[in-house]
Amino acid sequence: MKRFLTWRDDWYLGIDEIDQQHLHLVELINQVADSVMTQNSESSNDGGAMRLVLQLQEETRQHFRDEEAFMRNHEYPQVSSHHREHALLQAELSDLIREIEEGKRRLDIETLTSLKYWLIDHVIESDMDIARYMNSR
Ligand SMILES: [Fe+2]
Structure with missing residues (x-):
């Protein structure tokens, strides 16, 4: 069965601790997708x-906590802007969860797609800057 979100090799940062956590988050989103796809349509x-x-x-x-600790340990210069981005991402996810809990949003394919891009657009792509920084040292 095709996975909802397939890991791409160019998402590897080359930082094992962070890469393993990213792989795990991708796996979790796939588990959410599997669970949504197999549930019957009446139970929203x-x-x-x-x-x-x-x-x-x-x-x-x-993960954000660990990543920020990693950035501080390696004197990554953009740690405060990256921290702000993490805070924003957490707020987005909290909003999405609240909307589901309040019945304003369904946990459906559209929501899954939002979750997918929430993870790859921000969480993985902006982390590429950390990899570039580590490689440039
Ligand atoms: Fe990350």
């Missing part, structure tokens, strides 16, 4: 899928 807020979204929120929080 399937507990299993929602539990995985909350897990994604928790693990993202930890």
Whole structure:
């Protein structure tokens, strides 16, 4: 079965600790997708899928913490702007979760697609700057 979000090799930063966490977040989004696709259409807020979204929120929080610690340890100059971006991403995810909980949004393919781009556009692509910085040293 084709995965909802397929990892691409050019997303590797070459920083093992961060890469492993990114792979794990991609896997979690795939688990959310699997859960959403297999749930029956009447139950809009399937507990299993929602539990995985909350897990994604928790693990993202930890990932951002670890990534910021890594950046500080390596004296990455843009750590404060990257931190602001992380805060914004967490706020976006919290908003999305609140909308689902309040019944304003369904955990459906459209929401899954938002989650997918939330992860790859920001979380992975902007982290490429960290890789570039590490390579330039
Ligand atoms: Fe990251």
